[in-house]
Amino acid sequence: MGTALGTDLATKRDQLLAATQRLSAPLELSAFLVRGEPVAFAEASRGRYAPFDVGESWGPPWSTTWFHIRGRVPSEWSDQNVVAVFDIGFEGRHTGFTCEALAWHDGRPWRGVDPNHRWLPITSPDVDFYLEASAIPTAVVSGPADAPSMIALRESAAKAFVFRQAELRVQDPAARKMALDFKALYDLAGALPDGDRRTEVLKALDRFAKSDDAGELEAALARPSTSPHVITAVGHAHIDTAWLWPLRETRRKCARTFSTALALMDEYPDYRFACSQPAQYAWMKESYPDVFEGIRQKVTAGQWEPVGSMWVEADCNLPSGEALVRQFLQGKRFFMKEFGVDTRELWLPDVFGYPASLPQLIAESGGEYFLTQKLSWNDTNKPAHHTFMWEGIDGTSVFTHFPPADTYNGDFSAGEIVKSAADYKDQDRSSHSLYLYGWGDGGGGPEPDMIESARRLGSIEGAPRVELGRASEFFAGARREARNLTTWVGELYFELHRGTYTSQARTKKLNRRAEQALREAEIWSVAVGADYPAGILETAWKRLLINQFHDILPGSSIDWVYEDAERELEAVVETAGGVITSAQSAVAGVGDNLVVFNPNSHARREVVEVDGQPRWIEAPSCGWRSVDEQAESQVEPVSISGRVMQNGLLRVTWDEEGLLTSIWDKEAGREVLTSGARGNLLQLHEDNPKNWDAWDVDADYRLHAVDVTALATAKIEADGPLRAAVRFVREFGASKLEQRMRSTGGKRTNFSRWRFPSPSFRRGRRMRSSSATSSAARTPTRVGTRPGLRCALIAGLISAKRATGSRCSTTASTATTSSAR
Structure with missing residues (x-):
């Protein structure tokens, strides 16, 4: 950038900075x-x-x-x-x-x-x-x-x-002041549109470049802002709990960044730093007690602000509702216990979409506000508002703000400050926005020069007014002065990174198993009524919650992260399993009776294995029943004849390729499949997203598909009367796929599950089914690859236990169908 006089202002700026x-x-x-x-x-x-x-x-x-x-x-x-x-x-x-x-x-x-x-x-x-x-x-x-x-x-x-x-x-302090004064004005001139103020700033810079008279800079900086817009600037360092580095390295990234933030607070008393994720604070307490004590002191002084409410900045699409509640519970509990702070906002600047259940959870946890900026990345529809009310599925509304700078790593340049106000989409409803500045992910948070820039841009003509403050102060003030805000009802869907619903399927499966196992451990421990293992379960929950971080569970991290995650989640399942076994044994008591346990919120009737034989079992919701207390139920049997499987609910017919030609709903008296269509058709798609392989599924993957129809074998493994199963084996390329279609007597059908005995996917290949989804194979654990299958959610059913404590049946499971947008 130059002036009409031809002075090279950029060179002058660089010379001044070098002379500091x-x-x-x-x-x-x-x-x-x-x-x-x-x-x-x-x-x-x-x-x-x-x-x-x-x-x-x-x-x-x-x-x-x-x-x-x-x-x-x-x-x-x-x-x-x-x-x-x-x-x-x-x-x-x-x-x-x-x-x-x-x-x-x-x-x-x-x-x-x-x-x-x-x-x-x-x-x-x-x-x-x-x-x-x-x-x-x-x-x-x-x-x-x-x-x-x-x-x-x-x-x-x-x-x-x-x-x-x-x-x-x-x-040299004097030289540094002069260089930062010049840089602030230089950046401001670059951000302003053509006009009197820009010309005035450029002339002041040019005069200084010729004279080195600091008074020229000071006079230009002294012109106060006339903008009605106020920006609250909050120091921040978004540190991904794991991503392109493992958890162990994040712990050290936090120590480095937090140490720097504490040191800057001593040098700049007006500096405020907001930090989320209590799990990271807990690391400091454990491994860096001096850093944690420093944080505690700065929280008391009002310079360090705990924000966010959740244990980590968790993915919100894949965890169960109960897991999201536990994120709030553990996060808010830690902040209250350690600092006496009750956070009022949910702080998720980088998470891949937000379900319509969140406003209710925010409100029920005592919160009022929600912050993100991730939807500014949408590839189709950009958000229409920066400040609005978000209404959830139960009618609960929370005040929501997307920082208009569209970043949580601001550099505090005049360009970002001016853009933040100019691009604000709700200027007719609000005159207050939030700006987050500082380097994240180990970049150390705010630099001293950023805080110096904040002081120079606090009130300067041509830019909005800027104040260094706290996020809580912003939310309270912005909510108070806002008027006639728009209300958005329902999910805040993220129109990007759709591949995160499928990447790293084994981690997703282990996450669901861990969630279910902890729920069952709590149910049966409560049923025992004494010696509740609160400490064991809390530790297990925290291990699960940290692995629901938004770059772990969605599948966008390096292979090392998944080595750690799978080990941790398996440990959670094992810990919860031990609690379940102990509690069920206590409930069942001593004797030879078979006791069945049902953790679901509704009564179930299932086929379980008893002494190697299938048996029809009933159990009440969230309860148990001794098998000897129930008479043998009379159920309509399941059978297989030729290529037809049927029970009391469905009659399923397939052809010589194992593709379904009919699904007849006996209760409704109608055909489920579209006329002329075939079900259970698996397809391979080329999946080569333009940007991030592990994150994205681009819409054009649907343009080309290869049907997987070749059937190697079809074998009946059980043919009734309580259980029937057919195993289909398909081969394509170097891969082999085993699929089982199962049904039980009565009115239950577990349609299909499949696995890959020797998975050998080519990079960029993706599989889908026209009728069902799978429990998914082991997937390559690298950034840049994604699994070939969508993954299914596993629903826990009935488990059975002898009164002596020996397990007679494993928990059953079903596959459910889901589709990514």
């Missing part, structure tokens, strides 16, 4: 490499350190290198602001997706070092501290390139980073 630091003195480095899991500072400080020079490579993927930093401030700098400046290998890499470090001073976490926070203040002549540097490799999330396994990279010896800078420098 001057002089240089070297620092002495030594290094200690740790492979595998990170170690605590106490152990690292006793490590065997080897000399290390700037310019050397370091950091095999996922390793940790501790650098011992030593030096001495030159005596002639004694009255100067001295900083230690680092580049540990940031060049050419994105913020949050590269190497990062935590500085330790006097054995305590000090500040994070990342691409946006490269310098540390030095306040004593002798320099002696440590950097705990994490070598985080870059994952492939889109494009034609294969995504390398992050699990495999754990064994790599290749060093990924070059340590480019480690030196002491003098930071």
Whole structure:
């Protein structure tokens, strides 16, 4: 950007920023490499350190290198602001997706070092501290390139980073002020439309460029804002609980970012920082008690604001309603217990869609407000409003705000501030919006320069008014001054990332099993009436809830994340299973009677295995019954004759390819299949989304399909009178698919389940069925791939137990049909 006078203002800006630091003195480095899991500072400080020079490579993927930093401030700098400046290998890499470090001073976490926070203040002549540097490799999330396994990279010896800078420098406060003044005006001129104010700013910059008279800048900054719009700016760092890094690395990302935020609060008393996800706070309490105590103090001082209500920023489409309730329960309970804070908002800026049940859950948990910005990513219909009332399925409404900057990682440039007000879609109903600024995902949160920018843009002509504040203050004030807001009724559907309903099917299946197991464990523990295992169940619930984070359960993370998730969810199922067994045994008592348990909210009649034989069993809702207490029920048998299976409800007919030609509903007296159609037809689709393989299903996948009709074998495995089953085996390419069509006596039909004995999918292939969905095969656990099947939700039925405690039947299951939009 230039002026009519031809002055190169961009060059002048860069020169001013470069002049904020001057002089240089070297620092002495030594290094200690740790492979595998990170170690605590106490152990690292006793490590065997080897000399290390700037310019050397370091950091095999996922390793940790501790650098011992030593030096001495030159005596002639004694009255100067001295900083230690680092580049540990940031060049050419994105913020949050590269190497990062935590500085330790006097054995305590000090500040994070990342691409946006490269310098540390030095306040004593002798320099002696440590950097705990994490070598985080870059994952492939889109494009034609294969995504390398992050699990495999754990064994790599290749060093990924070059340590480019480690030196002491003098930071000039006057030069820094002048540079930031110039930058604020330069950015403002770039954001303003042509007109008098823009011309005035450009002329002031040009005059300064020729004279270096700081008064020119100060005069231009002093012109107050006349805008009616007010922006509440809140510091923030959206840290994905897991994504392109495992949970263990997120714990360290939090320590780095939170340490930086605390340090900035000491330097800038007006700085406010909002932070969600109590699970991350709990990590700090466990692993970084000094950081947690600092947070506690800043919460009391009003500078640090806990927000969000949920344990993690959870996916809201795949978890059960009960799991969503537990997210609120555990999240709000932690904030109340640790800080005495009752959060009033649900804070989900990055989640992939929001069901119509959420307003009721927000209100019932004591909340009033909802925040997101994710729907600004919609690929079809952009949201029509930024501030509105969201009404759920029961009529409950909550005040909802989408920050109009369309980001939760704002850089506090004048461009974003001006755009935030100009693009606000509800200016006739409200004059107040929220702005979230700061680098997320390990980028360290707000920079000092962002807070400096906030001070310069607080009230300046050509821009809206900006105040540093708290999210709770914004919501209360915005709700109070808003008028005639539109009401949106129903789901806030996210028109993107539709593939997250299917990716990583095994994790989704384990999630559902864990939800069911915990529900049953609680039901039967309550039934026992004594010694309720509250601590065991709470711990298990938290393990489940953290794995419902919006980049874990939806399937958009690296393979390492799913290695961890599957292990954790299996542990939850095992823990809950032990509680179930203990509780059912206590309820059943001693003896040889068979007792059946039904965890559902309605009575069930099922076929279960008793001593290897099928038996018709009945049980009341959320209750149990001894088999000896019930007479043998007379039920209409199920049978198979030729290619016809029928019971008291349905008659199903199939052809020589195992495709259904008729489903006759006996009760309704009508044909279910469309005339001339065939059911149970599986199809393969090419699935090559334009952007993110693991996230998206583009609409054009439906343009091409290959029917999978070749039948290798069809075998009757049971033919009544209480149970019937036919096994179909299909082969296509290098893959084999087994499918079972089952029915029981009476009026129950479990239509179909399938599995892949030896799954061998090609990348970009996807399968669907015209009549049913599956319990899904194991899928490739890489970012950039998606399963070939939609996954089914598994519904728990009746389990049976001898009074002696031996299990006689496993819980039955059914597959349900769902369709992604």
